[in-house]
Amino acid sequence: MRRRTRRRRSRELILLCLFIAFGLLLHLCLPGPPPPQHAFAATPQHWRSEVERAHAAAAVARRPAAVPEESITYGAPRPDAPAGPMELFTASGRLFPVVVIACDRTETLRNALTSLMAAGASAQDILVAQDGANSAVAAVVAEFGVSHKAKRPPLVPLDGAQHIARTYKFALTRAFEDVFPGAPAVIVVEDDLVVSKDFFDYFSAVAPALERDDSLFVASAWNDNGFAKHGDPGALRRTGWFPGLGWLLPRKLWETELHPQWPDGHWDHWMRSDDVAKGRECVYPVVNRASHESEYGTFLDSWHDKRYFKPIVRQRSRFDWPSDAWRSVLxxxxxxxxxxxxxxxxxxxxxxxxxxxxxxxxxxxxxxxxxxxxxxxxxxxxxxxxxxxxxxxxxxxxxxxxxxxxxxxxxxxxxxxxxxxxxxxxxxxxxxxxxxxxxxxxxxxxxxxxxxxxxxxxxx
Known part of the structure; x- marks a missing residue:
């Protein structure tokens, strides 16, 4: 009797162990629930993420250059060189196509698309690259009849910076390879930007400088310090700090430099690093050609928004850019x-x-x-x-x-x-x-x- 009882208990113990092992195997092998929405979700972020991002920014700012600054030299600008692909593209009457990075903010996306079309874009000029499968976002895109590419969330959890970086790589790859294969450049915006009526005119005005001056990198519609109400709407500046927030990305730069080594996180700080910028600068307007319309983001809180984004002065009327405006930033x-x-x-x-x-x-x-x-x-x-x-x-x-x-x-x-x-x-x-x-x-x-x-x- 005792022997049969011990045998029964041994079998039960073995079955229990097998059940636990099977459960662990299922837990490890089956995908878990989808990760939370990233980056562009309208939720407050922890203070710690801002601290980490601030230190990442400071590390980029103070990182010793791989090459001493004075030895980073570029040939003299070529103001009289023949027109390049970007200048010829806009001279033919076409607008640089726009890649809109979106996630799940329907109203800001609608405002962004409305402003782009008010500035002159047609549905054929715009690609909305969506992170995730939010049906409400897809419905907004359908309202405007623009191109739409959706990136499904990964099976493994990622932090906000990783999500954003992977979404950007997905969006830019699809834009250059599939949607706008003949475009020499694209303009990159996120779904919480509203643009000025001369948004496309501005990029057409400055693109020739990027093709004639190798010490220039990209052009942005954003001035981080664009708070002055009496700024000169035709004034242009150069900065070593990549502003983002509505920027012109040349195809050559994407295909030969950025795409092969695109990072897994904090892509904007990576753009500012010495290894990528290589001493080159960005062009931006004194008066912004875009404004930021969302209070929260992965690395944005209400304090930063009220202090540094809401006060931005955006150009409200169309400005008649001189044909040689680009010469001032050579x-x-x-x-x-x-x-x-x-x-x-x-x-x-x-x-x-x-x-x-x-x-x-x-x-x-x-x-x-x-x-x-x-x-x-x-x-x-x-x-x-x-x-x-x-x-x-x-x-x-x-x-x-x-x-x-x-x-x-x-x-x-x-x-x-x-x-x-x-x-x-x-x-x-x-x-x-x-x-x-x-x-x-x-x-x-x-x-x-x-x-x-x-x-x-x-x-x-």
Missing amino acids: RDVYEDRVRGLLAAAEHVSDVNAAVVGSALATTTPLALWFDFEENDDAPPGAADAWAPPPFVCVSEPFDLWHESRRGDHRGVHEVVGVAGRPVLLVKAPVAYDSLRPDGLTPLARAECPSVTWEDLGKEG
């Missing part, structure tokens, strides 16, 4: 202009003096010199790892982003005083340091007051 012309401003400037190293001087009604430029980097002293995880960077000392009085690399050209930010006076915020030492007057000591970090995020209106 390297040598641009450098001569910046050096001319600095050579003629009144130079100061005191913020209060700069603020007072910027309000004067004069055409004499004003240059404020400072000498400090981003806040990269504390490692991630430290109590003060993401305190406001010292750049707020000069960015706050002049309505700039707290990140010093955004919109700068070789360490120089250009703003315009309330009475129209040109103001240059110049980081020392930079390429223009020889133009700093002898005896002028740049503003030091120690001279800046301590500022917390709470001081800037953000609750941690």
Whole structure:
């Protein structure tokens, strides 16, 4: 009896073990539930993701160049060269096609498509690349009759940055290979951008510069510091910081450089890295040709939106771009202009003096010199790892982003005083340091007051 009982219990134990093993096997082999919607979902994000992204941005900004900056050289611009593929394309009357990156925001997508068509695009000019299979998004796309490609979510969970990077690669590959095989470039926007009426005119106006100046990279419709209501709608700038947010991507750049090594995450910071940018700069307008219409995103919260996106001034009327507008951003012309401003400037190293001087009604430029980097002293995880960077000392009085690399050209930010006076915020030492007057000591970090995020209106 006892032997039969022990045998029965042994069989039961073996069956139990087999059942558990089978359950584990099913758990490992069968796909789990789909991952949560990424990136473009309208939900608040944890503060930690913003901290990690901020450190990624700082790492890119301070990463030593693979090649010393002064040794990164490009041939002289070719202003009289024959028209290239992009210029010929627009000269024939065609618009650069647009790739709209979308996920599950139907109303912002509808607004984006409406604005694109108000700017002159036809249904044949637009591809909506959707991450996921949200039927409401597909219905909006059908309303406009534009091309539609949907990317199914992967079986393995990904974080927001990975989702975005893979969606971009999917969208751009489909655009260049399948939907617009004859286009020499595409414009890339996300589904929460509304564009100006001269959005396509702007890109047609600046594209020739990209084909004639190898020190240029891409062109963007976005100015990170485009808050001034009195900006010149025809003024163009160069920056080493890739702005994104409505940008022109040449086919040659995609096929020969970007597509073969597209990253698995944080694609925008990768675009800003030395290995990719290679010392090249981006063109952008002083007055934005796009505005951001969503309060939340993977790396966006309501504070950043209210502070840095909602106040952006977008060009409301169509601007008649001169046929040679692109010449102003060719390297040598641009450098001569910046050096001319600095050579003629009144130079100061005191913020209060700069603020007072910027309000004067004069055409004499004003240059404020400072000498400090981003806040990269504390490692991630430290109590003060993401305190406001010292750049707020000069960015706050002049309505700039707290990140010093955004919109700068070789360490120089250009703003315009309330009475129209040109103001240059110049980081020392930079390429223009020889133009700093002898005896002028740049503003030091120690001279800046301590500022917390709470001081800037953000609750941690």
